[in-house]
Amino acid sequence: MSYIEFSDVVRTYGEGTTKINALDGASFNVEKGELAVILGASGAGKTTALNILGGMDSATSGTITVDGRDLSHASENDLVLYRRADVGFVFQFYNLVPNLTALENVELATQICPDSLDPTEMLEKVGLADRLGNFPAQLSGGEQQRVSIARALAKNPKLLLCDEPTGALDYQTGKQILQLLQDMSRSEHVTVVIVTHNAALADMADRLIRFKSGRVTSMTTNESPLPISEIEW
Numbered sequence: 001m002s003y004i005e006f007s008d009v010v011r012t013y014g015e016g017t018t019k020i021n022a023l024d025g026a027s028f029n030v031e032k033g034e035l036a037v038i039l040g041a042s043g044a045g046k047t048t049a050l051n052i053l054g055g056m057d058s059a060t061s062g063t064i065t066v067d068g069r070d071l072s073h074a075s076e077n078d079l080v081l082y083r084r085a086d087v088g089f090v091f092q093f094y095n096l097v098p099n100l101t102a103l104e105n106v107e108l109a110t111q112i113c114p115d116s117l118d119p120t121e122m123l124e125k126v127g128l129a130d131r132l133g134n135f136p137a138q139l140s141g142g143e144q145q146r147v148s149i150a151r152a153l154a155k156n157p158k159l160l161l162c163d164e165p166t167g168a169l170d171y172q173t174g175k176q177i178l179q180l181l182q183d184m185s186r187s188e189h190v191t192v193v194i195v196t197h198n199a200a201l202a203d204m205a206d207r208l209i210r211f212k213s214g215r216v217t218s219m220t221t222n223e224s225p226l227p228i229s230e231i232e233w
């Protein structure tokens with residue numbers, strides 16, 4: 001059994017004439033410790049899949065298991081614990097609390113986790129040792145995204161879910177953030193799933209999953225993914 005098993009998942013929104021299948025029988029799997037990239041055009045269902053994997057949304061039908069845990073039949077209480085302890089999230093817009101410092105933003109997340117890591121150490125790992133006391137408004141977009149990655153990783157998650165993590169960043173800063181995510185997946189042995197519409201990111205992935213119209217059109221593994229510095233777009 002794979003670490004992530006996403007099997008024949010349908011997610012329907014709306015009813016009657018407004019009914020839409022955001023996912024329409026999507027199936028894929030990811031092994032433990034892999035960095036997987038989910039690639040697809042706007043509206044392909046990528047974010048819906050990520051939200052279901054993160055326990056923030058539920059499938060209309062199909063089964064989803066993560067590390068042997070069946071999310072499709074989990075109680076709301078189980079999903080709360082899963083979101084708190086097992087999953088780290090990185091979003092396009094960093095969602096930091098504006099009146100808390102970088103350190104306090106990371107500390108806040110660790111307070112609801114049983115096995116959290118040291119917030120200061122995590123901020124050091126993402127290269128922000130000298131910015132612990134800064135508020136989000138005093139940090140660049142790339143630095144704010146680093147804080148959000150430190151916040152996600154400080155939970156000591158088994159799974160890191162990233163939705164267009166470089167969508168709001170310039171080219172060079174975006175590359176640095178992707179390098180950080182690739183490095184973290186290697187050094188912290190965390191399973192990482194990145195959702196993007198940027199086809200160039202295909203080469204950085206251990207596993208590439210292509211989405212189209214709510215379905216997976218291909219899934220390939222890559223024995224030698226490229227470091228981000230060697231990828232141009």
Ligand SMILES: Nc1ncnc2c1ncn2[C@@H]1O[C@H](COP(=O)(O)OP(=O)(O)OP(=O)(O)O)[C@@H](O)[C@H]1O
Nearest residue numbers: 013020022040041042043044045046047048049197
């Ligand atoms: N809560 C919702 N209610 C109604 N429709 C929704 C909802 N969430 C998503 N959809 C629809 O489902 C489809 C898939 O959306 P989703 O956000 O998963 O795609 P995506 O591949 O992540 O796109 P993007 O790259 O633009 O974010 C879209 O047509 C979207 O409008």
